[in-house]
Amino acid sequence: MDDTGAVATLVLGVGNVLKGDDGVGAYVVACLLEAISGKESSRRIYALDCGTVPENYTSVVRRLGPGRVVIVDAADMALDAGSVRIVPKGRVGALGLSTHSMPLSLFMDYIEGLVPEVVLVGIQPQSMRLAGQMSEQVRAAGEQLAALIYEDRLCEVPQLSAGLLRDN
Helix, strand or coil, rough: CCHHHHHHEEEECCCCCCCCHHHHHHHHHHHHHHHHHCCCCCCEEEECCCCCHHHHHHHHHHHHHHCEEEEEECHHHEEEEECCEEEEHHHHHHCCCCCCCCCCHHHHHHHCCCCEEEEEECCCCCCCCCCCCCCCHHHHHHHHHHHHHHCCHHCCCCEECCCCCCCC
């Protein structure tokens, strides 16, 4: 938080840690929490693991009043495993985001009324098998994404191109 107590960036990790690469949102949150733990930082980052129910955290979004919410989730974007993309809101419905209680597009619609900026970052999974391990490609992508967020370099993540999504 800054001198006014405001959080600049709230990172919400979404997904199921019991399903291999689907737990990458939680992994990014863990990496960020490790980076900011015990350090005085001007980064003003707050990170939460929301599991499969980010809608349960709307009161936290409202209370913290961040300038930007970054949602991190595994997303089937028809790319190589570990590929990271910013997903435009209009493309969210076409992604393979099946582990959530409510569609992320509805959640994003709601929190857009609470904060100035909402960004969805998808990481292409290799496998989301129950009791599976996170793949090395996705783990490395999660670490790299956490570093970019921590260093306020999210703008370096490319946006998902229009023709890439698989039909679901």
